[in-house]
Amino acid sequence: MSPKLDSSWLDVAVGDNKTFVIRDHGQLGYIISGLPTPKQQKPRLSVFLGDRTKELALQALFPYNNIRRTRATASIGLRIDNLSVETNEPHLFVDGGVGQSIASSCKAQAAARPVIEDHPIAWKAVSAQAAVATIFSRLVFLFADVICIFVDDFPSIQSCAQFLLACAPTRLASSLPVAVRPRVIVVSGNSLDRVSAQVEFNRALHDENGGPFSGINFICVDSSSDVGLRDRLRASIRGQLEDMGEARRHRTLISSTASALLMDHYLPGSMLLEPRAVFGTLYRSIITRGIRDYNDRAKFAIAVGDLVGQVELEFVSQFYSVVSQGRRTADHRRDQLLAMSHELGKVQSAKICLYCLVRTAQHSQACHHALCDQCAQIFGYPAPDVEYQFTVSTCLICLSGGTMVVDVLPPTMNPTILAIDGGGVRGSIPLEYLLLIQESLGPQCKIQDLVDLSIGSSSGRFIHRTKCHF
Numbered sequence: 001m002s003p004k005l006d007s008s009w010l011d012v013a014v015g016d017n018k019t020f021v022i023r024d025h026g027q028l029g030y031i032i033s034g035l036p037t038p039k040q041q042k043p044r045l046s047v048f049l050g051d052r053t054k055e056l057a058l059q060a061l062f063p064y065n066n067i068r069r070t071r072a073t074a075s076i077g078l079r080i081d082n083l084s085v086e087t088n089e090p091h092l093f094v095d096g097g098v099g100q101s102i103a104s105s106c107k108a109q110a111a112a113r114p115v116i117e118d119h120p121i122a123w124k125a126v127s128a129q130a131a132v133a134t135i136f137s138r139l140v141f142l143f144a145d146v147i148c149i150f151v152d153d154f155p156s157i158q159s160c161a162q163f164l165l166a167c168a169p170t171r172l173a174s175s176l177p178v179a180v181r182p183r184v185i186v187v188s189g190n191s192l193d194r195v196s197a198q199v200e201f202n203r204a205l206h207d208e209n210g211g212p213f214s215g216i217n218f219i220c221v222d223s224s225s226d227v228g229l230r231d232r233l234r235a236s237i238r239g240q241l242e243d244m245g246e247a248r249r250h251r252t253l254i255s256s257t258a259s260a261l262l263m264d265h266y267l268p269g270s271m272l273l274e275p276r277a278v279f280g281t282l283y284r285s286i287i288t289r290g291i292r293d294y295n296d297r298a299k300f301a302i303a304v305g306d307l308v309g310q311v312e313l314e315f316v317s318q319f320y321s322v323v324s325q326g327r328r329t330a331d332h333r334r335d336q337l338l339a340m341s342h343e344l345g346k347v348q349s350a351k352i353c354l355y356c357l358v359r360t361a362q363h364s365q366a367c368h369h370a371l372c373d374q375c376a377q378i379f380g381y382p383a384p385d386v387e388y389q390f391t392v393s394t395c396l397i398c399l400s401g402g403t404m405v406v407d408v409l410p411p412t413m414n415p416t417i418l419a420i421d422g423g424g425v426r427g428s429i430p431l432e433y434l435l436l437i438q439e440s441l442g443p444q445c446k447i448q449d450l451v452d453l454s455i456g457s458s459s460g461r462f463i464h465r466t467k468c469h470f
Contacts, residue, residue, distance in 0.1 A: 008074035026115035050150030136167035258314035260357040275319040345398030366402040376406040420456035
């Protein structure tokens with residue numbers, strides 16, 4: 001594969017009909033095609049926003065990438081750290097400029113690259129710069145782990161905060177839990193007072209909690225020293241990436257647990273009680289005890305209380321999302337299982353229903369993922385000619401096929417139990433009685449279809465094991 005000297009990824013240009021278009025230079029596909037095992041590798045993404053100071057930082061952080069030679073001509077560039085290509089988590093980094101001309105240089109680049117694609121902009125963009133900010137907001141930042149913004153490349157710290165705010169994902173754009181939203185590193189080469197700078201920056205953002213970000217950290221580095229810039233910034237970025245990786249490792253656990261509890265309590269037609277009160281009253285102690293019992297055998301990297309707190313935050317967040325969209329919690333749970341099937345498919349249990357996480361497993365599918373009676377009714381399809389019979393055609397945990405028919409006990413009926421005594425040499429007598437009953441029922445009605453549980457002692461246990469052959 002021949003190397004590309006231009007790292008341009010996305011830009012905004014003027015199309016044939018004199019409207020703005022998003023110009024894709026194919027850089028992401030080019031990078032992914034160069035990975036040794038792209039289906040197994042899980043890239044991390046950092047975003048660097050600035051101008052001259054940012055360029056110096058990139059040269060110090062990625063000395064093997066030849067930053068100057070591969071400088072992007074588009075507004076948004078994309079590269080991969082050459083030292084991480086063979087690792088399980090290759091490091092991709094976005095390079096974004098500040099206040100540069102956008103549409104003017106785009107047409108000149110279009111003819112030089114046959115892989116360029118133009119996509120019409122579906123929203124009304126006031127300017128090319130505003131369109132680029134929207135691309136950051138609705139696309140780039142949603143997948144970013146860390147965002148580095150360089151104060152020295154802006155006229156003031158307020159203008160730096162306003163630029164970040166313009167590019168920040170809206171609350172509707174990001175439904176991710178707070179813990180896994182991108183983290184911001186504000187880099188300054190001046191001797192700013194860290195506390196006052198942070199207060200001023202947050203005031204400019206109009207949000208003390210960082211809003212669409214999980215956190216904002218300030219570091220002061222000596223931009224005149226390559227060693228100081230490289231070491232401090234690299235250590236800070238590495239720490240943020242490790243924290244984000246750890247948070248995302250628990251994301252499936254947190255999100256799956258929250259959606260299961262949501263389906264358990266908020267049934268169709270039930271009162272929409274305040275979610276924090278519901279979680280605190282019904283689930284907090286149970287979740288805490290379960291995590292603590294598991295934590296005795298396999299240590300979590302974060303405290304049990306913090307993990308329970310994240311489950312509560314996710315429970316509340318998903319509640320308001322479901323209510324605002326007018327959806328059923330069961331449909332929301334189905335979507336969650338389908339979205340996480342690549343991870344949940346590896347989990348198996350003969351004790352608990354993996355669909356709801358609150359009831360005992362009763363029916364094992366061909367893939368060995370079991371579900372309970374109630375989940376068979378929720379996620380299965382009712383038979384057209386038989387009451388209380390449901391068909392589950394696809395496992396939502398691993399997406400494997402295979403039809404399973406589940407007969408559910410009617411709510412007004414007690415379970416039918418068949419107990420067979422052995423009787424020693426008279427063990428054939430219960431068998432004769434069962435054969436007579438089967439003859440009375442006829443061949444269309446099997447006796448095992450009328451029994452929910454069969455037990456036996458002595459020779460009776462052999463009869464109940466073979467009763468399906470009557």
